[in-house]
Amino acid sequence: MKDQISVAFVGNPNCGKTTLFNAYTGANLKVANWPGVTVEKKEGSATYKGSKLKLIDLPGIYSLTSYSIEEKVSRQCIMSDDVDVIINIVDASSMERNLYLTMQLLELRKPVILALNMMDIVEERGMELDLHRLPEMLGGIPVVPVSARKRTGLDVLLHAVIHHYQEGPAEHVVTYDDNIEDKIAKLEVVIKARYPDAANLRWHAIKLLEYDEEVMKHHPVDVTAIIDRNYEKDIINQKYDYIEEVIEDCLFYKKEKLASTDRIDEVLTHRIWGIPIFLGIMALVFFLTFTVGDFLKGGFEVALGWFSVTVSNLLSGLHAAGWMNSLIVDGIIAGVGGILTFLPNIFILFLALAILEDSGYMARVAYVMDGIMGKAGLSGKAFLPMILGFGCTVPAVMATRALEHEGDRKKTILVTPFMSCSARLPIYVLFADIFFEDYAMLAAFSLYVIGVVLAILIALLSNRIFKGKSSNSLLIELPEYKSPNARTIAVYVWEKVKDYLSKAGTTIFIASIVIWFVLNFGTTGMVSDISMSFGASIGRFLVPVLAPAGLGLWQIGVALISGLSAKEVVVSSFAVLFGISNVNSAAGMMQMSEALGAYGFGPLNAYALMIFCLLYTPCMATIATIRKETNSTRWTIGMVIFQLLIAWIGAVLVYQIGSLFM
Amino acid sequence: MRLYDGAIGQSYQVVDLGLEDNITRRLESLGINEGTRVEIFNKKRNGAVIIKVRGTRWAIGKQVAKGIDVKEIAQ
Numbered sequence A: 001m002k003d004q005i006s007v008a009f010v011g012n013p014n015c016g017k018t019t020l021f022n023a024y025t026g027a028n029l030k031v032a033n034w035p036g037v038t039v040e041k042k043e044g045s046a047t048y049k050g051s052k053l054k055l056i057d058l059p060g061i062y063s064l065t066s067y068s069i070e071e072k073v074s075r076q077c078i079m080s081d082d083v084d085v086i087i088n089i090v091d092a093s094s095m096e097r098n099l100y101l102t103m104q105l106l107e108l109r110k111p112v113i114l115a116l117n118m119m120d121i122v123e124e125r126g127m128e129l130d131l132h133r134l135p136e137m138l139g140g141i142p143v144v145p146v147s148a149r150k151r152t153g154l155d156v157l158l159h160a161v162i163h164h165y166q167e168g169p170a171e172h173v174v175t176y177d178d179n180i181e182d183k184i185a186k187l188e189v190v191i192k193a194r195y196p197d198a199a200n201l202r203w204h205a206i207k208l209l210e211y212d213e214e215v216m217k218h219h220p221v222d223v224t225a226i227i228d229r230n231y232e233k234d235i236i237n238q239k240y241d242y243i244e245e246v247i248e249d250c251l252f253y254k255k256e257k258l259a260s261t262d263r264i265d266e267v268l269t270h271r272i273w274g275i276p277i278f279l280g281i282m283a284l285v286f287f288l289t290f291t292v293g294d295f296l297k298g299g300f301e302v303a304l305g306w307f308s309v310t311v312s313n314l315l316s317g318l319h320a321a322g323w324m325n326s327l328i329v330d331g332i333i334a335g336v337g338g339i340l341t342f343l344p345n346i347f348i349l350f351l352a353l354a355i356l357e358d359s360g361y362m363a364r365v366a367y368v369m370d371g372i373m374g375k376a377g378l379s380g381k382a383f384l385p386m387i388l389g390f391g392c393t394v395p396a397v398m399a400t401r402a403l404e405h406e407g408d409r410k411k412t413i414l415v416t417p418f419m420s421c422s423a424r425l426p427i428y429v430l431f432a433d434i435f436f437e438d439y440a441m442l443a444a445f446s447l448y449v450i451g452v453v454l455a456i457l458i459a460l461l462s463n464r465i466f467k468g469k470s471s472n473s474l475l476i477e478l479p480e481y482k483s484p485n486a487r488t489i490a491v492y493v494w495e496k497v498k499d500y501l502s503k504a505g506t507t508i509f510i511a512s513i514v515i516w517f518v519l520n521f522g523t524t525g526m527v528s529d530i531s532m533s534f535g536a537s538i539g540r541f542l543v544p545v546l547a548p549a550g551l552g553l554w555q556i557g558v559a560l561i562s563g564l565s566a567k568e569v570v571v572s573s574f575a576v577l578f579g580i581s582n583v584n585s586a587a588g589m590m591q592m593s594e595a596l597g598a599y600g601f602g603p604l605n606a607y608a609l610m611i612f613c614l615l616y617t618p619c620m621a622t623i624a625t626i627r628k629e630t631n632s633t634r635w636t637i638g639m640v641i642f643q644l645l646i647a648w649i650g651a652v653l654v655y656q657i658g659s660l661f662m
Numbered sequence B: 001m002r003l004y005d006g007a008i009g010q011s012y013q014v015v016d017l018g019l020e021d022n023i024t025r026r027l028e029s030l031g032i033n034e035g036t037r038v039e040i041f042n043k044k045r046n047g048a049v050i051i052k053v054r055g056t057r058w059a060i061g062k063q064v065a066k067g068i069d070v071k072e073i074a075q
Helices: A017-025 A069-079 A092-107 A119-124 A133-137 A154-164 A178-194 A201-209 A213-218 A232-250 A260-268 A274-317 A322-340 A343-359 A361-368 A370-375 A380-388 A393-402 A406-418 A422-466 A486-505 A507-520 A534-549 A554-562 A568-577 A586-597 A603-615 A620-630 A633-661 B021-029 B062-066
Strands: A004-011 A042-048 A051-057 A085-091 A112-117 A127-129 A143-145 A251-253 A475-478 B011-017 B037-043 B049-053 B056-060 B068-072
Touching: A004 A017, A004 A069, A004 A092, A004 A154, A017 A042, A017 A051, A017 A085, A017 A154, A042 A154, A051 A154, A069 A393, A085 A092, A085 A154, A092 A112, A092 A119, A092 A127, A092 A201, A092 A232, A092 B056, A112 A154, A119 A127, A133 A232, A143 A154, A178 A201, A178 A232, A201 A213, A201 A232, A232 A251, A232 B021, A260 A274, A260 A361, A260 B037, A274 A322, A274 A343, A274 A361, A274 A422, A322 A486, A322 A507, A322 A568, A343 A361, A343 A422, A343 A486, A361 A370, A361 A380, A361 A475, A361 B056, A370 A380, A370 A422, A380 A393, A380 A406, A380 A422, A380 A475, A393 A406, A393 A620, A406 A422, A406 A620, A406 A633, A422 A568, A422 A586, A422 A603, A422 A633, A475 B021, A486 A507, A507 A534, A507 A554, A507 A568, A534 A554, A534 A633, A554 A568, A554 A603, A603 A633, A620 A633, B011 B021, B062 B068
Parallel strands: A004 A051, A004 A085, A085 A112, A112 A143
Antiparallel strands: A042 A051, A127 A251, A475 B056, B011 B037, B011 B068, B037 B049, B049 B056
């Protein structure tokens, strides 16, 4: 026995592969109810009765052909020798479509174990599956009912893996018509002669008949005498013919019930109400983020205020050096602590997004938005990464992998950063609260709307300018609605909160120290007047550029530069710059308002600042991700310049036009 | 007629797929082939449709819906 068996999780999108993977490995990979959540291959390990297993979670695929990036990732992995066993996870409530991939996997002649997930839905719908006949019709491979969510059947599945990891299907399952079978037989001889080591002749022959690009490129055989045309269509159809037989033999409808999903869809995907309902839902998400978040925030502020004073007293009590006290209290606590008080808002935002993603509504948004996105030459599917952008730009950019066309992908990556991410939230909460009082929520909400509208406009414009081939070929599965799973939501939100806390502990912590340093030291050493500091010199450099946007203060220059490390740092910079220990409290806001007011900085300047923060480069992590995903340094640099330019133009327009009226 | 011209609630049978090769193959591997029964669940003015095929719901864009030739199934 090998010392480690490697097992790949293969199946259609949204059939529960990652849920199962998490259940075995204790990982907390993101799970949600829309097709295409997993875009990367992930590995983990498990042991079962002393056997070590390497588990590989793959992006969902509908077939072994390779259209999109995710499909290529999965196919390459499955075909490689690294995979000993395939666990084919099948959504039992959509057997007919799921079995197509199964048929292709069986042709690989690798050991396949079928995991039947979502059996509870099958029962709910009044259907029954013949679990004896099904394996018979699938070449005798083991078929194990599991529930990834309820964690049942997991041991049985691993048991099957250990015991069948060397057995493939007994014989080929789908027999094609005589003409094709004849050609397969002839091709097998030719392939055998050309590649004596070829492990799977039948599969190779079938792929040649389908004109499979990769097989023809990597294992070319001269077969012009045998293959007169592309047989892909025939092969697909005949696989489905066989699947229909399987369904007829194994699946019984006791009574057919109208799925509640269809009734919900009558409302949510309504031809007229679809878009207003979507806008309403998003408005509700942000309303909750601001109101409930602000409501919860109070406790955090009191705690931070107490902590700040206690530490300061403690340090003076210990006769710590003045600079030490200043670094800890004015630098670290003001910078990091200030950010922590926004945690309730962040928490509510991600909670709302998690519920949205797990309900099944996301895929409907692709349909609802398809018309508008179509005008920008994109399919409605491109809107999904954009929604994720409300949470964090980094995973949103990665989610564009689900788009089939490279041009669509680049365009979506270009506009996704304009969707206002959670890191920009503290800036809005703070500045809107200080300068717009009763209209704070309206001001903040307007920024979200401007972000979305601008993203769509830019996509529209780039479509006009670059006249790219408009693919506009929406094709997305609409999953069943389900009530969000508490565990899934808890894991999702906890992961995001953890990210936020660790960002506060790392990036923001370091940025706060650096900012404190550049503000307290100058060419002459430690300075008592911060206008003599390094920071002031750097910031002054930007003053002429930012002045037309009403942002001509060196402090703002410093805050915006440091905001490139992470957008929250804009807020911590202001806290450190103006020496405000508890920036998000009423007293802190008052202090900030007075400090800025002394420079003539009013609501219009604040709005220009928020616009600039909405539009300029989100953060270093985003730049790195975009570089990785586009694989082009030139494109990435061009994008950063574009964002800075758009931000500057936007802020200048707001300030100049606003000045005419105020 | 094309799927694009179909009516909500009506069932059709696919007669021909007249799209770019890669989209056609994709549809076929999803189980939308000649002879497959398709039910239109919902439709928008711009032509995107929601259909049910082999027990699965799909949202399909205008261009794709225009490329699928269907005939009505008597109910």
